[in-house]
Amino acid sequence: MTSRARRVLLAALAWATAADARDDALFGRGARSGALAASDVADADPTVAAVAGPTRASSPGLRAQLGYRVAHTRMTLGGAPAGLLDHRGVDLDLQLARRVGPVDLGVAASMHLPDGGAAWLAFRPRSEPVWLRWDAGSERATFDGVAAVSHRASGVGLALGASVSASSGGRGVDLSLPQDERGPHADGAADVELAYRAAPIVGASWERGPVALAARYRGATSIPVALPTTATVSFHDNPLNGVTTVRVDGVVAYDPAALTLASRARAGAWTLTTAVDYTRWSAAPPVAASLAIDVRLGLEPYTPSGVASRPRLRDTVTPRLGLSLDRAWWSARVGAALEPSASPGAPTDVIDPTRTALSLGGGVALPRAAGVEAKLDAFAAWHHLWSQRLSTSDATRPFSGAIARGDAWIAGASLRGALP
Amino acid sequence: MSPRALLALVALASASACGLPGEPSLTPRVDPGKGPFFDAGAVEVCAEGARVVPASDGAGALGLCVDGPPPPCSSTAACDRGGRCVCGACVVPACVTERDCEEGELCRGGACARGCQADAGCAPGERCDKGACRRPCAAHADCAAGATCDTLDGVCLAATCAAAGCPGARTCRPARAPLALDEPDWLGTPDDAVLVEVTGAAGREVRRAVFTSPLRLSLDADALVVGARAPAVVPGGAGVSAVVTAREDASGLDLRRARDPAARELEAPTPLLVDDGVEAPAVAVFRGETWLAWAWRGEEIRFGKIIDGALAPAALPAIRRADVRGARAVSRLSSPALLARDVLLIYVTVRGVEGEPAIEHGTSLPADENDSVALFATPDGARLDAAAHLLVARRANLRTYLGERAPSVRVRDGAAELLFVAADAAGTQDGLALLREP
The missing domain is CATH 2.115.10.20 (Glycosyl hydrolase domain; family 43)
Incomplete structure (x- = not known):
């Protein structure tokens, strides 16, 4: 490595990057990115440009990728299994770019579809710990799209796009239990609206020969929830007749804004990728949902309500490192990352252990068919979750003093196809 | 390993990993004693076979006339002839007041019974007799321990022994202990x-x-x-x-x-x-x-x-x-x-x-x-x-x-x-x- 490249690498490592609650950011994108511990921002495969390296969307050609990934988290809380869900889902990626005069223009789109549904949402009592990125209900369907342009002579690329997710809202559930001369009967309606929300994706890169530098910014996303449930009961001589409204408002699966600075250096068949994420967890809204219950009977009791307080998280800086060896028909990759906890210092009930990730993977080129260059990649990663003690200031609270620890295993495979 | 073999291996691994995730689970309990607590039920307290009831209502003890030790049980499902599992024995549910009975039951003639207006309001095998669901009988053997057959009305009635003793060879078994x-x-x-x-x-x-x-x-x-x-x-x-x-x-x-x-x-x-x-x-x-x-x-x-x-x-x-x-x-x-x-x-x-206080027609009810x-x-x-x-x-x-x-x-x-x-x-x-x- 040249001294200039070394300086660039050190400068890149001095920055920071993100750890987001999205499945993509937790476990990487595609088998190649996963094997490199998501350090491939400056050297992303163009098919995953929308998620990994936005400016790579301008790489000429037509590419598609189909992948599947499973992540199994074995976290314990106080020695008992935390019961977190496995993350499993299909990744679909598409990229198209062509040369137009002195520049390359392209677009890329990526979609993650978790098994079993568009999203898992989970609300927990406020007396329980706050799960941050490991919440079982944090996986959701995502759609990211970017458009990119790069100037071939200068090696400068720019990209702009958006990450789209859905919020849940609507009129909620309306349940009516009236009674007439034929007896009680039930009327009900459920109205759940899934409104789109978008967060910006911005990318910039510079490439000259074996060296590339890149920056990526992703705005914060989350799933706001606002669902009322109204039950109207009107039975003869029933002391509980009346209207009860339960309204849940909150934000789940928060994915903070993140700025990533990254580099790539090639030497022969070897490629070194680095990235540093700066993730703005400090802007996180209350993780838990607020809850309001309004009971209106013949009598009029109070309206109990509760609003979760802000979690007071701290921003994190995550270094990532990847090394790959690329031969004519096969590749081997390793990666590592150290992702510090966003949990504030004691006292805290936010569970977010510091994480060390080690990954290993490889790929093979498949025989060309109908002019399509195909590659098959696979990876496996181990994330060690360092021991974290919950220390609340009140010993009467559940889980005060409980220790969270564990690990996560991630594996995935993806099939890439490209038309030059 | 050839590329095709690797492809087959990865495809197999991916297929075996497919499946629907489970339902979101709740945080495990690791700190017992701090709640939340859920109702496990009232504890049935027994003293020498009698069911202990709160002494606050002033009602006295009560016994049932039985022919011998009643059949043992662990739940009412194990009892027949209209008996109920009380303190581990199948007997007629004895009572002095409605507080001794389950919700919705009346205390009639020393036994708990469901109120009724017609036979249709009673459980299968029971009959509505003077506003209470009773078990029909032709002989004492048709009734649970602690009950006797009123051959005139043809229904089982509690055979209580609060003051007087029991007729014949029957003995008085404690049933209610305040x-x-x-x-x-x-x-x-x-x-x-x-x-x-x-x-x-x-x-x-x-x-x-x-x-x-x-x-x-x-x-x-x-x-x-x-x-x-x-x-x-x-x-x-x-x-x-x-x-x-x-x-x-x-x-x-x-x-x-x-x-x-x-x-x-x-x-x-x-x-x-x-x-x-x-x-x-x-x-x-x-x-x-x-x-x-x-x-x-x-x-x-x-x-x-x-x-x-x-x-x-x-x-x-x-x-x-x-x-x-x-x-x-x-x-x-x-x-x-x-x-x-x-x-x-x-x-x-x-x-x-x-x-919390309630408000009814503008008036606060503490x-x-x-x-x-x-x-x-x-x-x-x-x-x-x-x-x-x-x-x-x-x-x-x-x-x-x-x-x-x-x-x-x-x-x-x-x-x-x-x-x-x-x-x-x-x-x-x-x-x-x-x-x-x-």
Whole structure:
């Protein structure tokens, strides 16, 4: 490595990057990115440009990728299994770019579809710990799209796009239990609206020969929830007749804004990728949902309500490192990352252990068919979750003093196809 | 490995990994004793085969005439001929008042029965007789133990023996024992026993009782201590080392060493604390020290340590009424319980206003007082934390709370069980009941 490249690498490592609650950011994108511990921002495969390296969307050609990934988290809380869900889902990626005069223009789109549904949402009592990125209900369907342009002579690329997710809202559930001369009967309606929300994706890169530098910014996303449930009961001589409204408002699966600075250096068949994420967890809204219950009977009791307080998280800086060896028909990759906890210092009930990730993977080129260059990649990663003690200031609270620890295993495979 | 072989391997691995994720699961319970608690049900207390009912209604004892020992049972499903499983025996459900019966039942002729207007309102195999569902019969053998066949009406009626004896060869078997139970405390012995304060016609005494099923407690026939109240078990060695009791006149606490690990016999008392207004002790071994808590004049919960059979002061400050959060207008603190975990959990009976006032036609209806349980904790024996809410809140409806007092807490299979004296919405004692963490 040249001294200039070394300086660039050190400068890149001095920055920071993100750890987001999205499945993509937790476990990487595609088998190649996963094997490199998501350090491939400056050297992303163009098919995953929308998620990994936005400016790579301008790489000429037509590419598609189909992948599947499973992540199994074995976290314990106080020695008992935390019961977190496995993350499993299909990744679909598409990229198209062509040369137009002195520049390359392209677009890329990526979609993650978790098994079993568009999203898992989970609300927990406020007396329980706050799960941050490991919440079982944090996986959701995502759609990211970017458009990119790069100037071939200068090696400068720019990209702009958006990450789209859905919020849940609507009129909620309306349940009516009236009674007439034929007896009680039930009327009900459920109205759940899934409104789109978008967060910006911005990318910039510079490439000259074996060296590339890149920056990526992703705005914060989350799933706001606002669902009322109204039950109207009107039975003869029933002391509980009346209207009860339960309204849940909150934000789940928060994915903070993140700025990533990254580099790539090639030497022969070897490629070194680095990235540093700066993730703005400090802007996180209350993780838990607020809850309001309004009971209106013949009598009029109070309206109990509760609003979760802000979690007071701290921003994190995550270094990532990847090394790959690329031969004519096969590749081997390793990666590592150290992702510090966003949990504030004691006292805290936010569970977010510091994480060390080690990954290993490889790929093979498949025989060309109908002019399509195909590659098959696979990876496996181990994330060690360092021991974290919950220390609340009140010993009467559940889980005060409980220790969270564990690990996560991630594996995935993806099939890439490209038309030059 | 060839590319094709690798492709096949990866495809196989991906296919085997496919599947739907499970339902989101709740956070595991790792800190038992801090709730939330869920209603496990009322505890059926039995004394020599009779069901113990609260003595507060003034009704007396009742027996049933039986031909011999009734068939044993563990649940009513095992009983036939209209019998109900009461204290482990299939008998007719005897009663003196409706409070002895299950919800929706009437007390008619000494037995609980569902009210009715026609046969259609009764269970299959029953008949509506004078407003109550009865079992039809042709002979005594058609009726459950404790019942006799009224051959004139052809229905089974309870054969009670409250005052007179039983006809023929039948004997009078106790069915209803009015006793006031208070201050239960888990013994922690393998036989799943508790000590409980019992007040009946013979006066006040402490008895040993054993859980014969999850919600059935069988009282020993003999008193362990006479003329004392509020037993608190001192753990030690392989079982119980001693029992602390409060004096009937609230003049202090006495320590009675156990002659055996199961506390079936106690030695003579030695004074532990002499002070006016002392009630309801509780004991736990926390970090190798035997901690004692007691209520004082309904105003404070005080703490000390038992060292070599004598009381030593503790640095932990007393809990005062103003320390309670989650209840308003707290008028009394009583009957603490202790549970030693990584912190010392302190459960306190709090009398105050738990509910909120209601407004009807512009008029405010203040909520009633009731007993409930508040949770405190000390991580180090010096600092005291108070929970922001009452630990137990059973409700009769959305604004009427039931009473819970004199708790005793133990941890079993990783979850806490809270045994307490239950009261109805009016504050009338309802017997013992159990709450359990999920």
